[in-house]
Amino acid sequence: MDTWAVPGYTESLELGAGASGRVVLAVHEETGVPVAVKYLSESLRTRPGFVHEFRAEARLLGGLESPYVAGLYEYVESPDGAAIVMELVDGVSLRTLLTRAAPFDAEAALVVLKGSLLGLADAHRLGVVHRDYKPENVLVKPDGSSRLVDFGIAVDVGASAGAAGTPSYMAPEQWTGAPASPAADVYAATATFFECLTSHRPYSGDNLAELALQHVDAPIPVDEVPEAVRELVRRGLAKDPVERPGHAEEFVMELEAAAGAAYGPDWEERGRGRLAALVALLPLLLPSARSAPRTTTDTARTVLSRQPGPGRVQPWLPGRAGMLVSAAAVILGVLLSYGLQHGPGAAPQQAAQALATISAPPAVDSAEPTAPAASASALSSPSPTATPSPTLSASGTATAGTGEPSASATTAPAGETTTPGEPTTEATPTTASPTASAPSAPAVKDVAVTGFRQTGSTTATATIGITTDGTGPFSVTVSWFTSDTGRGLGTADGASQTFARSGATQYTLTVDHAFQNQGCYWAVRVTTTPASADGGASQQLLTRQCEIR
Template sequence: MAFTVVNGWTVPGFTHGRELGDGATGRVVLAVDDLTSTKVAIKYLDGALCADEVFLTRFRTAARSLSQLEDPNVVDLYDFVETPDGAAIVMQYVEGVSLRHVLAVQGPTGPLAALSLFGGVLLGLAAVHEHAVFVHGALRPGNIMIDGEGNARLTDFGTSSAGTVAQSGPPYAAPELWDGASVTVATDLYAATAVFYECLTGQPPFAGRNMARLHREAPIPADEVPGPLRDLIHRGLAKDPERRPASAADYLAALEEAAVSAYGPSWEAQGRGRVTELAAQAALQPEPPKPKPARSSGRNPIVASGARGAGSRTRWAVPAIAALAVVIAGISAATLLTGDAKEPPAEPTSAQQVSSPQPTLPAGGVDPGPLIARIDQAVTQAPGALFTYRQSGCCGFPVAGKGTLGVVPGGPPSYTLTLSGTGAARKPVRAVIVQNRLYVRAGKTWRSSPLGGRGYPALADQVRAGSSVVNLTALLRSATKLRQTTSNRSGVIYEGAAPAAALARSPGVGPMYSRMAQATGAQEIAFAVKLDAEHRPIKFWVRAGAENGRNQMLRGSYTGWGRKPAIQAPANAP
């Protein structure tokens, strides 16, 4: 039976199970993807966050960036779902326990385990800071998961609304956050050091009634940690952010130097082993109740989580600032289709739009009409082929597919293929596409779903549109530039450009080009198609956006054209 959340809705396509946690920013449940049987964690955001349009705007952008980040020290984001009923984040489910739980049950970890955990946290922060250009903004023990191999994995990126970061995690909030400053790399490193300190001593460096004053003015209590590690504490907890390490990578180098000097070259293996042992022991024990804080204004022991809502073992979220566009350099048509790296670059394209096919030949002198007729005739005579397809670029999730396609007269092509992408659909799956349905192999059974939507059905829809022969003929038909660039025994290459507005109206592929134009700002789509001697497609590439800049690319190839058995839906599929 589906799990029912507070506002009565669930993310479609998942069977919900038990609740994993309930915090200030939302509820987390364990769920299973109905198509792939993959376990996921779904966080249903609190209504206040869903009503905060400023928060949601940056959240949407950040989700796209984090979904493309793959790092063993960062929990994978699969999807950010918004509906009129609410918003939710679908993320990787990590088998393990939170560092908060380990500290609450086991107490201090010891220096070797603390160094191993600190190193993992810094590795995760380095990946986030350097590759995704955003910061965590909410780092504390409750947002660090420890998996079965002893890896520290960061979760719960930036769910605090603007201006509430310090109050949401007081023991870990840098001095400048109490003055209203924005989260930065320096504030992340301060929080990471406070967590490191807590691993060493069993409590954060500062605790009491006036947390803001303590963080701003109280001496750094480095004397309570082992001598060889005191310099790391002083650097990371420096009151002035300019005196903290310049980056997570720099801090990690200093950590490794201190660890080797104090504990020898095997420190990391020993520390990881101890972390794994502590996490396994903690997973078997219930968490003790939170003690009431003492009334003194000095440093009092507090529960490791510190902040309201940090009790969830798996609080998930996404970072809170804009995504970095992944810059993918385009290559010339002949380079992509012939493999000759010395081929001259593609002819630059201009930004022009037309509302109907041009009555005269496109610039370049090639008449697309007879060419399209020959392609259609050749494919009708040999309506099956092996294919590969890949979509990549700055502002869309990567998609890949390979297998067999079958051209269906008067209808969309059918496929048997291996399909993969990013996020929840990163794992390659065996799939079949017939008419407008996707069939995915899950264990010994097949699961079906309409094309489109999210996850694998969305990927399948993109593969079918991008790799279809209809896509190639639509490019040729809409071309305002079309020229023959290469002709030899291996085939003929036609290179051209077509207005995005015209392609957006093309049956079967229009939505794909609308998305590409909107994401890149391109008004014109550049392309190249290679045909064999029988006018059957061999290779193609398509580019929306500048060659050396913000763009999206589609690439595909075909071999073994001929008559193949018709592709049918799996016999045991629903």
């Protein structure tokens, strides 16, 4: 059970939960500002690969300043937990509205699509692909506007991060693990738009294999949507990403042209009004209507909001807030992995109490922008020095849904042989010398599972990348796991495999495995000796033979 709480905040209730974590409603004690706190689950916090991804999400949010995306206040990590403190979006998830009021009329569906597409557009300008656009990750506010949340599996454009997402909304190229592109987000947004118009998803296979084939080969069901928006659906759901709008901003322009031609200049106002009416029917589901602690600041009625930046988000490199958060998140991993445990003269109890915090506070409305703080200190809790209008990230999981990462593979080093469970060494002729000394083991800087995919009914392959700061010898250990729930790595499957490497600073390994145990989820974990600065890496996938439930 998760018991750790971010210092300096008073929590009131849970807003959402999933296998990867939970989101709670909280109030910043010094200012009375309501926030959403996203905690990494206890089971994943002990696994360095998931912590690395959680830090990456915070780093991304720190550089993404958009009125259409829930923003970052601070990232907090300690030996007892990790959390992202975000804006609290006072809204209802699109999934909730669809459950109660679908199908929407075309104008309301277009408004939802436009608002969240604008959030995608700001991310795409930074070179970021969301990869998990779906109704659960779109929040509709009481004024009918929408906000995009949960960048838990987002990656850089062009990254080969493997197949990931929620199957019912995944573009054809996502199923094959092709490099990430904004066109995949456009596809997922269009699939959600289709669901708003029809109350069902474009494709509904009984299992993953059937669903994948439908996304790749089945005709686009454009006849089910109003004629005025059929071309939008046809373009957005095109099988070939080249035939789709290349990024969200281009799709917004096409949407506005189609909506204006079909429904007149007031279509957006009418659509937003209808969405506002739907949200008004569900007042008790809004975070603002749920029991939250009251403070003296609540009665001051001070209006606080994010200071608007100078125009749109600029291409990466991010702004000062993002730069500080990006740099501090990298430093954070080193501090926690080395400084807190191995610092000279540090007492064990001091290390156990250390708390690293990265913050990127927004500026008070009508005041000069303030530079965000980025610090790693003991028992400190930097917090929003100013606060925005209430906003919320209602997703409790970084990889919600049934889609789990898998990926592509590369070629294994020639001549490599291994015996599961036994260290593999590479014999190198040596000459004894009174003055010669063996090269020291290098520091392992980074470990990544860049490819993990199922190759048969019981077999899988994983591609592993490792970076060191020297050419000395080190070893890599690969372990395999199976699980029925997808929560945690699961049960060890067979013996681990260990490989010895030396002579370079960049390494790529491809490792195959035949699974012995039954389980819908397979996982791989990679560790090194000496230990990597990021603690290692892991990845999990949902096997093709398991049905979607």
